[in-house]
Amino acid sequence: MMSSAIASVFRGTIIHSLELETVQILHNAALGVSHLGSIVFVRPDVDTDDKFNLIQQEYGFESNKVVNLGNKFLIPGFIDTHAHAPQYHNAGTGTDLPLLKWLEKYTFPVESKFRDLSFAKNVYTKVVDRMLKNGTTTCCYYATIHLDASLLLADIVTERGQRGFIGKVCMDRHSPDHYVETTEDSIRNTRQFVEQLQARGNPLVQPIVTPRFAPSCTDSLMHDLGKLARERNTLVQSHISENLDEVQWVKSLYPNLNSYAEVYKHFDLLTNKTIMAHCVHLSDQELDLFKQQEASIAHCPQSNFTLGSGALDVRKVLSKNIKIGLGSDVSGGYSASLLSAVRDTTKCSNAVLFGDRTHKTLGYEAAFYLATVGGSKVVCMEDKLGNFVEGKYFDAQVIDPYVQGGPFDVFADDTPKDIFQKFIFLGDDRNVNSVYVNGKKVI
């Protein structure tokens, strides 16, 4: 192999998931990344310099390419499968109302301000930086209804080097006068958004077709968006069954369709490229429909607790073999860090247990899997992202559990797994030493 093939080699402890309930810890590992950003080799137990030298000879890389992790460790970047970039402005506020009132009082007013590009630039720069600093290497973003501001978000994600799916939000009914589109504007601007972003040819930043949710989109708009997503081969994202009032509302809007999930299917918006946020109150039949359509779920437990929406039974979703990952749902969820979603996934599972003592709860290992491998399946990139398997892209975070002034303490008798668990429950961006996307250092 030519020496130029290897751009960097990481030496030290690597932690990732290969299956749901187990975290794999590779000690004294060596991991090589190509100039194209993919993982060329992963070798465990390289515990002597002699063993390392053999790998160096095999791949012919220079010693200055080697990053010694020391007492830091490497984990995959987080994949946030559901976040509203403009709502980051409100993160940590407006936590006192249920969904439909919350949208009216806090969310629509702030989103409508994104017609002002300087306002948009300030918030979008801050949210992307915050996400990256917290180790989110891939994010599914909702922008707003504004074409220019949505393209600006794509520019900022591109410039910062994050991997992202960017959606111009579509809503042409049941919305306030100051924040609504005509059907024609919505479909025309969405088409333009998708075509412009695809024409840029940046594989890291792609458009995603984004009907806000069924109540805010007319039949005609939903129909055209389903067609557009097929034609341009994009992912689709929307919301479903977050809150009981919302479910009732959809029932009254579509008396002739069997269920909320059927509504999206009816408009060809429930496909194997669809990411539906929440899914808290889906019936068994609707879950079966998700499975049949190979649609995926963005589980947003912090948002579901904060807005009082409910507790999704993730174990049931998993037992039906439906794709599921985690979402921050900024700002229904107040934290842009996916670590919060990981913690709240374990709490949400405990909440399900309170009502059903037979529920087999999800531990932090499973929640970590969902934040990484689970997310990779949701964005249809399970062969490219989610863990450190040869051939996948190197999207990673270097975690420093010993950082000065950090959020937790490590004791001499803590095992590597203890330290990892402390990071999961107590860690924050102070522990995130550096972040890589597609092999490139972005933090």
Ligand SMILES: [Zn+2]
């Ligand atoms: Zn949302």
